[in-house]
Amino acid sequence: MRSVIAGLFIFLLTVSPLTGQELNCRVSVNAEQVQTSDRQIFEDMETALEQFLNNTQWTSDVFEPSERIGCNIIITLQNTPTLGYFSGTTQIQSARPVFNSNYESILLNFADRDWQFEYIESMPLNFNENIFTSNLTSLLGFYANIILGMDYDSFGELAGNPFFQKALNIANTAQTSNRPGWDALGSTRNRYWLIENMTNQQMQSLRTGFYRYHRLGLDTYMQSGDDARSTILTVLKDLQQIKQQYPNSIFVISFLDAKRVELINIYSEGELNTRRQAFEILANLDPANRAQYEQMLK
Template sequence: MKCFILQSFRFVCSVIVALFLLSVPAAAQELQVRININSQQVQGTDKSVFDNLKQTLEQFMNERQWTDLQFQENERIDCSFNISVTKYDASNNRFTCTAMIQANRPVYNSAYTTTLYSNRDKNFDFDFVQFDQLNFNEEVIDNQLVALMGYYAFLIIGIDLDSFSPMGGTDVLQRCMNLVNNAQDLGFTGWKSFEDSRNRFAIVNDYLDEALKPFRQLQYDYYRMGLDEMASNVERGRGNVTTALANCLKKAHDNKPLSLLPQIWTDYKKDELANIYKGKGTQKEKESVYDILFGINASQNNSWEKIKQ
């Protein structure tokens, strides 16, 4: 009898625990990453090494929880890494590559997806031995490939958080900066200050620069107050975008003219910005936006001209 009661008690407890777990939303990883490896420039190499690299990177990025934040499955940040291998030395497992990294963000109450970050890393070089497992230790950065993927994980999550809350990504961006500092002795290009105004150090250092705080504010004002608002009220949302460009983007550029963040941002937002204003808004508003964007990135003037139409 005692045995029967004990078994019944255990069964009831297991049911209660199961129901409790079902009632608690499951936390998902922050990123949903797609890796594309283009190895067309490399001849005479067993392609299985590139297939294994793709599989290893997707598993590393997608199965790891990078922060303590609770992301739901439908909140995962959509990202892509298009890695072009220009040289592969099988004798020392060295990959010489460039990579195009992009992250996207849904616009609320719409089917539209906007680009949150897009930039080319021209020094995406690393060593990788087929079937190697990647292990991440934030305090001890001793592997270039792990450092590269960890850097972009933190950078993208930080920018995404900024787009939902003013300066919301500060802690994660600081972790990205700490990773850069810990990667100084890896012996690969892209981690050092003054090495390149567009390298990995320069990008995250500028995000955390007090002079570029308006650029951080731009992420919230443009996406949350602008694009998200446009889904329910086009005029109000566009007005908020106009204000964000004047008060945040222009101010950031004025505060630190040598920073490339405003230029990089306008490079990948050019078509979207043109579509926001083309045939819409007052002539005064369109001319004001044109002047701001042309002053920051004259190379994209073909797109800025569409704003005035």
């Protein structure tokens, strides 16, 4: 196995034993900041959310157990202002396997800072993508479809369209709740702007690039590392053009958050000219992490 693949960051997932449909998602609830004597509710919450995500059939496709999409939802609760009401932040992560290797590539690593919901122990989690029933199930349904859309996009050009449309519908419906994160106001790094970027026709090259990066780049890496690096470089050039047009694009930021370590390892080998081009683009796209990208030239 090539040293660069061996050195790539491995996305480790603790797999839930639940019987699933399309997702194999692990939910973790960190409630250290919440002052309450009833700690059992947080274990119940983890189990209920995992069951909702893993047992719901999100698509009409048939997934074998080995094909389920690995993902993590890490919820950090910060306070509970009233009984049964919680707020905090959440990290949503997903990954997909790379052909001819034991490596999994991170597709999504997104921080949602506006996670607010109601939860009572053993409460049923009812969901309808066309009707707002609760903020919790809207949040979970939204990210389930984002995870599916990104996974499908990585295997087929724009194959994630149906799932991004569902996520957009969920977001539009949830706007009636006046909960944070669903509208254009405030942060440019919220759910509204994430799905806006993913369905914006002017940014479609990001999604076609997502396919080229994974299916035509990473999946061919073991056969020809240099060809894969060249293919991925064209994706980075497209990313640079989008960043120039949309400097605050959360899709670009999210892509780099997921791929930073992977890209550094990919371009730590290969032709120096290709590595220099990749470095210049990435240092321009992500100047705060320029020092990390300098490893590519050593």
